[in-house]
Amino acid sequence: MLTPVECLALEPALQLDASELVGGIFTASEQVGDCAAFCEGLTFRLRRQRNVEWLLGMDVIGPVRSGGRLVAVDTSKGQVQADRFVLCMGAASSTFARACGFYLPIYPLKGYSITVAPASGAPVLRHSVTDMERKLVFAPLARDAHTAIRIAGIADLERNNTTIDARRVDILRRASAKLLCIDTAGDVEPWCGLRPMTPDSRPIIGWSPLDGLFINSGHGMLGWTLACGSARMTADMIDRKPSQSGAGAFALRRAA
Numbered sequence: 001m002l003t004p005v006e007c008l009a010l011e012p013a014l015q016l017d018a019s020e021l022v023g024g025i026f027t028a029s030e031q032v033g034d035c036a037a038f039c040e041g042l043t044f045r046l047r048r049q050r051n052v053e054w055l056l057g058m059d060v061i062g063p064v065r066s067g068g069r070l071v072a073v074d075t076s077k078g079q080v081q082a083d084r085f086v087l088c089m090g091a092a093s094s095t096f097a098r099a100c101g102f103y104l105p106i107y108p109l110k111g112y113s114i115t116v117a118p119a120s121g122a123p124v125l126r127h128s129v130t131d132m133e134r135k136l137v138f139a140p141l142a143r144d145a146h147t148a149i150r151i152a153g154i155a156d157l158e159r160n161n162t163t164i165d166a167r168r169v170d171i172l173r174r175a176s177a178k179l180l181c182i183d184t185a186g187d188v189e190p191w192c193g194l195r196p197m198t199p200d201s202r203p204i205i206g207w208s209p210l211d212g213l214f215i216n217s218g219h220g221m222l223g224w225t226l227a228c229g230s231a232r233m234t235a236d237m238i239d240r241k242p243s244q245s246g247a248g249a250f251a252l253r254r255a256a
């Protein structure tokens with residue numbers, strides 16, 4: 001636990017007076033990464049392995065069942081058959097589950113981010129900073145020649161609407177200008193996405209009631225953080241490797 005003065009000494013990029021802070025919690029193990037760069041790197045590795053087939057630019061329309069088992073999915077470019085399927089359609093996972101005949105408690109929670117450049121000569125943001133009162137996160141992102149700042153937050157209950165509302169972007173822009181020294185005249189690179197939320201904020205990882213369909217979805221606001229661990233658990237469970245300790249905590253039918 002840090003005092004306001006200790007917070008400002010640790011993170012000089014914050015343009016605040018110590019009297020505006022009550023204090024902070026510093027987690028030395030916390031890390032920041034660029035999820036787009038991570039996905040590009042992962043794609044590069046998988047392409048080199050040559051045992052992955054990419055079927056891009058097609059919509060999954062619905063399940064194809066035979067004898068109580070999922071045997072294929074209908075897509076905008078025809079059927080795709082497989083022995084086993086993993087349901088990981090983000091906030092749209094519950095719609096697919098409904099078509100498969102079961103209820104999946106995953107709801108879209110819309111959030112926004114902007115990516116801005118710091119004002120020239122301003123101290124560089126060095127840590128991921130969470131403003132608990134505004135419920136916003138400020139994180140440094142290494143770009144080619146400089147460090148950009150990504151500001152993320154906001155939770156709107158809007159079913160499957162991914163249009164960017166300029167008023168929500170403005171909230172992030174104003175908060176960034178208050179807390180950090182940013183280049184307000186520059187481009188703010190707005191983005192919005194739907195967090196696939198579950199009622200208890202834990203993902204759902206496990207076999208579905210429909211044979212042949214495994215669920216790895218509902219990671220809410222921590223989908224990237226949890227991605228590799230969830231993928232490991234998914235692969236092990238499908239391979240029927242010894243059960244993961246705590247796997248029951250992520251099952252569809254878990255105790256509340």
Ligand SMILES: Cc1cc2nc3c(=O)[nH]c(=O)nc-3n(C[C@H](O)[C@H](O)[C@H](O)COP(=O)(O)OP(=O)(O)OC[C@H]3O[C@@H](n4cnc5c(N)ncnc54)[C@H](O)[C@@H]3O)c2cc1C
Binds near residue numbers: 090091092192
């Ligand atoms: C503003 C914001 C900030 C965030 N910050 C963080 C963070 O700092 N750290 C963190 O860990 N997480 C963060 N998250 C959460 C993270 O983005 C999500 O948890 C994560 O993206 C969920 O991954 P997913 O693969 O389950 O779903 P998605 O990323 O939603 O991917 C689902 C995919 O399925 C595809 N799909 C859906 N329906 C169909 C269909 N019918 N046919 C074909 N394809 C389909 C979609 O196009 C999409 O590509 C943030 C989210 C938001 C909105």
